[in-house]
Amino acid sequence: MSDLLGSIAGGLGQGSIYALLAVGFVMIYKAMGVISFAQPAFMMAGALLVTYLAPEIGFFLAVPVAAIAIAGVSLVVERVAIRPMVGKAVFVIAIITIGIDVIVRTVAGAFIGRDPRPIGDPWGNATVSIGSVTVYERHIAAFIVAAVLVAALFAFFRWTPIGLAMRASALDQEAAMAQGVSVGAVFAVSWGLAGALATVAGVFAASNTGGTMDRNLWLVALAALPVIILGGLDSFGGAVLGGLIIGVVQRVVGDYHREWFPFLDTNLFLITPYLVMFVVLLVRPYGLFGTKEVERV
Amino acid sequence: MRPPWGRPELYSDYKQDMALFDTRSKALGTAVLLVVAALLPLMTPDDLLAILYTGLVLAIGAIGLNLVTGYAGQVSLGHAFFVGVGAYTAAVISGDPDARRLGYGIEFVPLWLLGAGAVAAVFGAIVAPLATRLRGLYLAVVTLGLVFIGQYFFREFREMSGGAEQSRGAAEPVLFGMNLTDGGAFTEEQKLFWFGLVLLVIFGVLARNIARSRVGRAFQAIRDRDVAAGVMGVNLTRYKVIAFTISSFYAGVCGALLYAGIGSFTPEEFGLLMSIQFIAIVLIGGVATISGTIMGAMLIAMLPRIAEELPAFVPFLSTSASESPNVFQFQEVMYGVLIVAFLLFEPRGLFGIWHRIRIYWKSFPFSY
Numbered sequence: 001m002s003d004l005l006g007s008i009a010g011g012l013g014q015g016s017i018y019a020l021l022a023v024g025f026v027m028i029y030k031a032m033g034v035i036s037f038a039q040p041a042f043m044m045a046g047a048l049l050v051t052y053l054a055p056e057i058g059f060f061l062a063v064p065v066a067a068i069a070i071a072g073v074s075l076v077v078e079r080v081a082i083r084p085m086v087g088k089a090v091f092v093i094a095i096i097t098i099g100i101d102v103i104v105r106t107v108a109g110a111f112i113g114r115d116p117r118p119i120g121d122p123w124g125n126a127t128v129s130i131g132s133v134t135v136y137e138r139h140i141a142a143f144i145v146a147a148v149l150v151a152a153l154f155a156f157f158r159w160t161p162i163g164l165a166m167r168a169s170a171l172d173q174e175a176a177m178a179q180g181v182s183v184g185a186v187f188a189v190s191w192g193l194a195g196a197l198a199t200v201a202g203v204f205a206a207s208n209t210g211g212t213m214d215r216n217l218w219l220v221a222l223a224a225l226p227v228i229i230l231g232g233l234d235s236f237g238g239a240v241l242g243g244l245i246i247g248v249v250q251r252v253v254g255d256y257h258r259e260w261f262p263f264l265d266t267n268l269f270l271i272t273p274y275l276v277m278f279v280v281l282l283v284r285p286y287g288l289f290g291t292k293e294v295e296r297v
Numbered sequence: 298m299r300p301p302w303g304r305p306e307l308y309s310d311y312k313q314d315m316a317l318f319d320t321r322s323k324a325l326g327t328a329v330l331l332v333v334a335a336l337l338p339l340m341t342p343d344d345l346l347a348i349l350y351t352g353l354v355l356a357i358g359a360i361g362l363n364l365v366t367g368y369a370g371q372v373s374l375g376h377a378f379f380v381g382v383g384a385y386t387a388a389v390i391s392g393d394p395d396a397r398r399l400g401y402g403i404e405f406v407p408l409w410l411l412g413a414g415a416v417a418a419v420f421g422a423i424v425a426p427l428a429t430r431l432r433g434l435y436l437a438v439v440t441l442g443l444v445f446i447g448q449y450f451f452r453e454f455r456e457m458s459g460g461a462e463q464s465r466g467a468a469e470p471v472l473f474g475m476n477l478t479d480g481g482a483f484t485e486e487q488k489l490f491w492f493g494l495v496l497l498v499i500f501g502v503l504a505r506n507i508a509r510s511r512v513g514r515a516f517q518a519i520r521d522r523d524v525a526a527g528v529m530g531v532n533l534t535r536y537k538v539i540a541f542t543i544s545s546f547y548a549g550v551c552g553a554l555l556y557a558g559i560g561s562f563t564p565e566e567f568g569l570l571m572s573i574q575f576i577a578i579v580l581i582g583g584v585a586t587i588s589g590t591i592m593g594a595m596l597i598a599m600l601p602r603i604a605e606e607l608p609a610f611v612p613f614l615s616t617s618a619s620e621s622p623n624v625f626q627f628q629e630v631m632y633g634v635l636i637v638a639f640l641l642f643e644p645r646g647l648f649g650i651w652h653r654i655r656i657y658w659k660s661f662p663f664s665y
Contacts, residue, residue, distance in 0.1 A: 081637055085641070088644075091433065091437070095580065095636060096636065096637055098576065099577075099637035099640070100637060102636070106633070229439070264453060270445070274445050275446065277438075277439070277442055278446075281430070281435070281439060
C-alpha cells in the first residue's frame, strides 16, 4: 500500500511539471486559439540555459534569470513569426510553431553536446519519509513551485488590469479591442509567460531524469499535449487537474506495468499519456472541462 | 471542344474545365517533362539518382498527406505511423522465411506493394472514426499521439522489427524474376529510379483524378466549411474516413518503397521528425496541388545533399556529427526555416512561385 502511495506521490511531482507546461499551452490557446508546438523547444532551451548559468550564479538565481531570458526569446518569436500570421487559418499558425520548434530545438541541441548536462539542482535523489511513504524531495519541490506559480497566475488573471485584458480577449477578441484592450500586448504577455513557465517545468523535468538534461528532454513537453487535450484546450483548471491525473497514472503504470503486462518489455509509461488521451476523447471529444464547440448554420 | 491552342484559363465548356490537361501546352509540357525524367538515369551519376528515387517515393507519401490535409483539411501529424506500417508490412510479406525476423518470402512486387498500402489503409480506417469526432487542433494532437504509440508497438513487436534500434531488411523489389537492386545492364540506381518514376506517375494521376472527381470536391467542401458541406448533403463521416483511408494507403506504399535502396530500417525512423518532414513537403510544395507536392518532395530529398555540399562554401560548418555547427544540424534547422519562411512569404509554396512565373509570361508585355 505504501508502495502505491509512493507511486502516487511521485506521480504528483511529475504531474506538477505537466501542469506547468499545460498552463502555458492553455494560455497561448486562449489568447490566439492556437496550440503552440514551440513550447517543447522553449522548455529545452530554458533548462539548457540553467545548466550554463547555475555553476556561475547559483541554481536559485539561475532559474528566474533563465525564465526571463526564455520569456524574451519567446516574445521575439511571437513578434517576428506569429504576429504577421494573425487572422490566417489556425492550422497554418500551428504549423509555423512546429517550424519554430524544430529551429529552436536544433540550435539549443547544438549547445548540449554529447554528454548529458547537469542541471545543478540541490535536491538530487534525497528523500523524505512522510508516515510510511518515501517521497523524493524534488517531487515535493516541483509540487510546491507549481502550486505557488499556478496560484500566482490565477491571482494575476483575477486582479491585474492585464490579466483582465487577457480574460476579456480570450472571451471575445473584437469586443475586447473595441473596449480599448491591446490584443497585441495580450499575445505578447501570453507567449512570454508560457516561455517562462516552460523553463521552470524544464528544470524540474531535468531534475527528474537524474538531475541532467539531454536532447530528449523535449519529449516530456510533448507528453503535456495529451494533458491539455484531456483537460480541455481552454480550461486552466482542466490543465492543472489533467496534468496531475496524467502524472499519477503515468507513474503508477510505470511502477506496476511489469506486474500487469509482463509480455510488454519496453517502458509502457512513455506512451501512457497518449493512451489515456485516446480513451478520454472517445468518451468526451472536447476533453473533461473543454467548451463544446457550438455549430450554427 | 478545345481550341487548337486556346487562351489560357478561358474555358468554353465544363468538360475542358475539369480535364486533366486543360490546355494543350500543359499536356505538351507534361509529356516533355516525362521524357526528360525517363532519360535522366542515362546521364546522371548514381548517387544523385538514389536521392532522386527517395524524392519520387517521398512524393507518393506526401501526395497522400496532401489529400487528407491539403484537400480535406484534416491536419495529420501521424503520417509517419502509416509509413511505418507500410514499411513493416512490405518487409514481412517479402522477407526471408528462414531469417530471424518474421517473413513470408513473397517477393512479387505488386503483391507486397498493394499489401503494404492495404494494411496501412486498414489502420487509417480504424483511426478515422476517432478523427471524425474531432476537429482542428484536437485532431493534430491525437495524430501526434499516434506516432508515439505506433513507434512503441514497432519496438515491442520483436518478431517483426527486432526491437528498439534494431534494423530489419526492407522489402526487395523483384519484378519478373529480376531483383532491381542487383546490377546488370543497368545499375541498381537506374532501375530503381525508373521503377519509382512509373509508380509516381500512376499514383500521381490517380490522386489527381480523385481530387477532381466527386470525392475530391467533397473533400474541398469539408475543408472550406464543414458545416456548410454537411448542409449541402456531403456525408462528413464517410468522406473523412475515405480521406484518411486513401491517405494511409499512399503512406503505406511510400513506406514499402522508401528503404528499397538502403535495404534496412529501424523503428526509430518513424518518429515525429518524419511526420514534420512530410508536412514540410506539402507546405513547401503547395497545399492542395499534386505537381507542387512532387516539387516539394524533390527539394526535401535533395536537402541532405545540399547540406553536404555546403561546407565547401560555408567554412564554419563541419561535416562531422560530433562538432557543432555541423551539416546534420543545418539540415534539421532547414526543415523548420523552410516551413516558417514559406508560410510567411509564399503560402502557396513552390507551386505558387511557378504559378506567378506562368502568369508573368502569359500576359507578357502587360505583366505587372
